Amino acid sequence: MAKLNANYDKLAQGYLFPEIGRRAKAFAAAHPDKKILRMGIGDTTEALPPTVVKYMHERVELLAHRETYTGYGDTSLGEDALREAVAADYARRGAAVNADEVFISDGAKPDTGNIQGIFSDDAIVAVQDPAYPVYVDTNVVAGRGGAYNAERQAYERLVYMPCNEHNGFFPALPQGKVDVIYLCSPNNPTGSVATKAQLEQFIGYARANRAVILFDAAYRDYIRDSSLPRSIFELEGARQCAIEFYSLSKGAGFTGVRLGWTVIPKTLTLEDGESGKAHRLWTRRQNTYFNGASNVVQSGALGALSETGRRECQVIIDYYMQNAALIRATLTDLGIKCFGGDNAPYVWLKTPNGMKSWDFFDKLLTEANVVGTPGSGFGPSGEGYFRLSSFGHRENIEAALASIKQNLRL
Numbered sequence: 001m002a003k004l005n006a007n008y009d010k011l012a013q014g015y016l017f018p019e020i021g022r023r024a025k026a027f028a029a030a031h032p033d034k035k036i037l038r039m040g041i042g043d044t045t046e047a048l049p050p051t052v053v054k055y056m057h058e059r060v061e062l063l064a065h066r067e068t069y070t071g072y073g074d075t076s077l078g079e080d081a082l083r084e085a086v087a088a089d090y091a092r093r094g095a096a097v098n099a100d101e102v103f104i105s106d107g108a109k110p111d112t113g114n115i116q117g118i119f120s121d122d123a124i125v126a127v128q129d130p131a132y133p134v135y136v137d138t139n140v141v142a143g144r145g146g147a148y149n150a151e152r153q154a155y156e157r158l159v160y161m162p163c164n165e166h167n168g169f170f171p172a173l174p175q176g177k178v179d180v181i182y183l184c185s186p187n188n189p190t191g192s193v194a195t196k197a198q199l200e201q202f203i204g205y206a207r208a209n210r211a212v213i214l215f216d217a218a219y220r221d222y223i224r225d226s227s228l229p230r231s232i233f234e235l236e237g238a239r240q241c242a243i244e245f246y247s248l249s250k251g252a253g254f255t256g257v258r259l260g261w262t263v264i265p266k267t268l269t270l271e272d273g274e275s276g277k278a279h280r281l282w283t284r285r286q287n288t289y290f291n292g293a294s295n296v297v298q299s300g301a302l303g304a305l306s307e308t309g310r311r312e313c314q315v316i317i318d319y320y321m322q323n324a325a326l327i328r329a330t331l332t333d334l335g336i337k338c339f340g341g342d343n344a345p346y347v348w349l350k351t352p353n354g355m356k357s358w359d360f361f362d363k364l365l366t367e368a369n370v371v372g373t374p375g376s377g378f379g380p381s382g383e384g385y386f387r388l389s390s391f392g393h394r395e396n397i398e399a400a401l402a403s404i405k406q407n408l409r410l
């Protein structure tokens with residue numbers, strides 16, 4: 001008899017976004033006259049940068065002819081030109097990354113989800129609380145979560161590192177010894193960004209404990225304050241203890257196109273003391289499970305990293321950041337306390353009158369017809385908070401904010 005993986009039964013609830021979709025759909029069905037205004041899921045809305053489109057068109061043209069057609073890449077790890085362009089991109093930021101430490105993939109969600117597979121089954125995993133749900137759910141499915149405690153809304157074996165108003169939404173170091181630490185900066189959902197000093201502390205902890213930091217930099221392009229680190233590899237010692245993930249989803253509008261990368265330094269040294277082993281395992285993992293990112297998309301990524309491409313991406317990022325500023329200004333005017341949104345595309349607000357996150361979700365939906373994301377869906381410390389996304393056409397963001405101003409009863 002084929003038995004299924006029982007760890008799936010431990011997942012606390014459906015993935016957050018399907019649940020939001022279900023509630024929004026039910027409201028729409030019950031109120032067909034109302035237009036739902038979406039500020040929930042962090043999906044990009046503006047057109048691809050022209051240079052990206054040009055590079056992809058050129059690659060498609062090559063594929064259209066027998067003489068220039070190519071199939072599988074030489075390896076699953078990415079085309080050399082792109083890996084080198086990525087390394088050069090890090091070098092511009094003062095971070096030392098070699099091209100052969102870059103693993104091109106089809107996005108940061110698969111990589112942040114799959115990476116846990118190279119660590120031992122009994123690894124103790126620490127997550128920021130609240131956190132992007134993928135870190136928790138993939139470890140639960142792999143059996144590292146233990147039982148779900150409904151009262152605490154937490155898994156027994158995971159170490160939750162609370163991020164709240166008191167610590168500026170960046171956690172204190174774990175109290176005991178943990179093995180794998182997920183950090184996301186700029187943070188989804190709180191919109192906070194770790195400072196160099198805060199990352200240095202974690203690097204010190206990780207090196208002392210032979211732990212690994214899994215650093216998700218999917219939103220790095222939204223950082224405007226030049227004193228804030230965009231890569232953990234800008235910091236001394238990170239090459240010994242960190243893996244970094246990045247995605248062109250939010251930086252270049254690749255949410256549907258799909259491309260990201262993971263950097264595993266060959267100098268990374270874990271519990272067994274053998275440097276380079278994590279790099280070897282991930283190489284093996286990718287060559288076994290993955291057949292490389294789309295060649296057309298890899299060309300598009302080269303376009304995004306080119307000088308003109310980077311300039312064009314910045315224009316789109318600025319557009320979303322202006323949305324974020326509008327969201328913050330409007331909500332603050334209404335007396336709602338807001339965080340984030342200055343170096344990140346997410347505004348994290350404190351629900352008015354101490355409401356529960358899902359109650360505020362229903363209130364915002366029914367009164368203002370606006371869909372946002374309940375903070376509690378990201379972990380127990382997200383309760384009482386709510387995330388609004390600045391991705392969206394300006395006119396839709398303005399319409400949503402006007403509706404909030406007019407219809408939300410505070």
Ligand code: PLP
Nearest residue numbers: 107108109132188218247249260
């Ligand atoms: N990491 C974080 C923190 C995210 O918020 C997201 C997407 O919303 C991702 C990774 C996923 O990126 P990708 O589209 O490359 O899979």
